[in-house]
Amino acid sequence: MxxxxxxxxxxxxxxxxxxxxxxxxxxxxxxxxxxxxxxxxxxxxxxxxxxSMAGDIVIYNSSGGMYASGEYYLNSATVSKIKNLSQIYNVREDTQFNSNIKNSPVVVVGLSDWSQIKVNGTTGVVIDKAMADKFGYKIGSTITIKDQEFTITGTTKQMSMGMGLVFLDIDKALPLNDNKVSSVTASTKGDPESVKKDVESQVPGTMALTQSDFTKxxxxxxxxxxxxxxxxxxxxxxxxxxxxxxxxxxxxxxxxxxxxxxxxxxxxxxxxxxxxxxxxxxxxxxxxxxxxxxxxxxxxxxxxxxxxxxxxxxxxxxxxxxxxxxxxxxxxxxxxxxxxxxxxxxxxxxxxxxxxxxxx
Amino acid sequence: MNEIIVLEKVRKEYHVGEETVNALRGLDLVIKKGSFIAIMGPSGSGKSTLLHLAGILDVPTTGTVSLEGKDIKEYSSKEQAQLRRHKIGFIFQRYNLMPQLTVLENVLLPMVKPDPEKAKAILDKLGLSDKYDRFQGQLSGGEQQRVVIARALANDPAIILADEPTGELDTENTRIIMNILRELNQKEGITIVVVTHNPIAAEYAEKVIKMQDGVIIGENSQN
Incomplete structure (x- = not known):
């Protein structure tokens, strides 16, 4: 005691x-x-x-990528150069542009890899849940983007904040955006940090971000x-x-x-x-x-x-x-x-x- | 050496507000090993102050208090505490048991090496074998004071200092407590110093010292 x-x-x-x-x-x-x-x-x-993202590296226009104002797309010549680089493989393009649906502003995202989006239904033409609730859209409903009609195949499981979102397969989205690419995602052969430097030096007008840049x-x-x-x-x-x-x-x-x-x-x-x-x-x-x-x-x-x-x-x-x-x-x-x-x-x-x- | 505690020319002053109280005024006292002393005197005569100095709870203003030949002022505060723990057992008028602890735990509390068997043996000797798990509030005054004695014996002290140990007890319990102290003195050779107002309690001591106004005014030996 x-x-x-x-x-x-x-x-x-x-x-x-x-x-x-x-x-x-x-x-x-x-x-x-x-x-x-x-x-x-x-x-x-x-x-x-x-x-868990599929790519090791994401390449943008050096003006600052998708968050910059003004012209931030990668032109087709630049995309070709990127695709020809020996240090990267499994190259996928994404695009993103602003549009309107029923006079409501939306961001249209063209995706090659759907793994980051949780979808009710199937991938292809997916609108976010908030928009679906707002306009009463269901799977099978039709939406019009830049005078082109699409049949909705799915809705997102989560609500988006801010503007409405529409996700399309990249091959459907690119023609709507004059084949302009917002970013290119790729896997790297070797250390992503050194590949990043290679990309930026070998393809002028680009900037690359690795996973560690995002986590930082x-x-x-x-x-x-x-x-x-x-x-x-x-x-x-x-x-x-x-x-x-x-x-x-x-x-x-x-x-x-x-x-x-x-x-x-x-x-x-x-x-x-x-x-x-x-x-x-x-x-x-x-x-x-x-x-x-x-x-x-x-x-x-x-x-x-x-x-x-x-x-x-x-x-x-x-x-x-x-x-x-x-x-x-x-x-x-x-x-x-x-x-x-x-x-x-x-x-x-x-x-x-x-x-x-x-x-x- | 035959002396256990020696007080030489001890003065003790207290300050109460702006007033200085001279509790002891040049007191000399030798307490021999194995002795049983009762200190009597009116309130304010300095009995408790003397006991506090003898028990190294306080130090004199001037003069020396020696325990086994060494001035207590030469000990650090930590050493003084250790001396109290190893050599001195205290018994207080108001029992001062830890109310949150059982009887057994109260006895184990000061033990340098807690030994429940030893604690139980001490309690058994004091007639408390059926009270191990009781708390203070579940005991009579006499029983509480016996637990305090058991706690004082926990580390086999050389001396027991008791301040009005029977102050709150009736005559029957006074005799029980004083008999225990006498037995400890006679059978185990423990030096006992009791401060008391009670002449019945003082009867048990072999020497009674009388105090008044901070000095010893007389002493008499008795059988």
Whole structure:
């Protein structure tokens, strides 16, 4: 029966107070894990999706690719040069242009590889679910793009955001866009990074992006967002930690005589300090574990209810709760709670034994 | 060496607000190994202060307190705590058991090497064999004080210092507690120092020291 087991007994001794103190940590940890977990999950899932893309390299017009304004297509001469490069194989063209359907602006995407699109029905002529719902289109309905009629073969499983999307087989889409190619996707022989340099030097007017370029873009974007939401969510955790300082100070004051007895029967100042720190750490640890379980349950519910709508039905909890996040959150909350207990613990360890024994 | 604790010219001052209280005023006392001493005197005479200094819970303002020949001021705070743990057993008037622990756990708490069998043997000797799993609130005053004695014996102390150990007990329980202390003194050679107001409790000591206004005003030996 050491002094440190006494710390655990002290938590059990005032259950309601301990639970209320832990509540701050539970809410703080749950919020933090929920937001960081969701961000981490989406980042990891998106990166996985990119890595499962068929091509190692995507080649654009050097004006900045599909996101640039102005003329961003690859002309047919450039496409021919790309196709003739020995370092690449399995070359596929994609095109993209703006059009209108029933006076509503749409983006038409011509695809060679449909693996990235989750389709209800079959590939060929696919419109996004939002458009289908808006105009009442079904499989078999007819749409007109640039005066040419197409019969819808499928709809996307997920809603698109912003403009409506229509996906066509590349051989149907290219003639509609004067055979202009937006990008060329290819597999590489050898290291994609060196092939990228070869392409850019051997085919003037092109720029190439590898999978790692895409994942870096996602990292750059998501890391900033996650830092921001992490900072906001941490406020909850900090409030929880402050409540630990408060409660530990109350506990130390209430237990002044007990602390006096502990010192009288031979426990050193360090042992008394350690026991209060362990007690604060236990509060943080238990709170963090409960908060983590709560967040995991909520994330799992989010996956079940919102995964299909976001086109992420195959995402799972492992994406959102990687081991580093679990260790960081539990370790961090425990450490912060021990830091919160530092002042009360120091105060307890400095108590004068005689005065403490006289304390009412 | 026959002395376990020696106090020489000990003064102890406290400050209460702006007022200085002279709790001990140049006190000399030798406590011999294996002795059983009762310290009596009115409230404010310095009895408890003397006990606190003897138990290394406090240090004198001037003068020296030596434990087994060494001035306690020469020990670090950590060493002082270790001396209290290994050599001294404390008994308090208000029991001061840990309410969150069972009787057995209270006895195990100060043990350097927690030994449940030893703790049970001590409790058995004090007539508490059926109380191992009870909590403080489930015990009578006399039983609580016996648990405190058991806790004081956990590390086989050389000396037991008791501050009003029978202060909250009736006569019957006072006699039970004092008999236990006498047995510990006579059979196990543990030095006992008891601060008390109670003449019945003082009867059990071999020497009674009387204090007033921070000094010893007399002592008498008794059988």
């Amino acid at each position: 050491g002094i440190y087991r006494l710390s655990l007994k002290n938590i059990k001794r005032r259950k309601l107070r301990s639970i209320l103190t832990m509540l701050g940590i539970i809410i703080g940890v749950a919020t933090l894990v929920l937001l960081i977990g969701a961000g981490t999950g989406m980042k990891a899932y998106t990166k996985d999706q990119i890595q 873009q996602i990292d750059d974007m998501m890391n900033g967002i996650m830092l921001f939401i992490g900072a906001i969510a941490s406020i909850g955790l900090i409030v929880g930690v402050i409540s630990i300082v408060n409660i530990m100070l109350v506990n130390v004051t209430e237990r002044t005589r007990e602390i006096g007895v502990l010192k009288a029967i031979g426990f050193t100042n360090h042992e008394v300090l350690g026991s209060i720190l362990v007690e604060a750490g236990f509060l943080g640890f238990i709170g963090a574990v409960i908060g983590l379980i709560l967040a995991a349950v909520l994330l799992q519910l989010a996956i079940i209810f919102f995964g299909p709508q976001l086109g992420m039905e195959d995402i799972n909890l492992l994406y959102m709760l990687p081991p580093w996040l679990i260790v960081a959150v539990i370790g961090g909350a425990t450490l912060l709670s021990m830091l919160a207990g530092l002042y009360p613990a120091w105060k307890a360890s400095r108590l004068n034994v005689v005065e403490a024994l006289r304390h009412e």
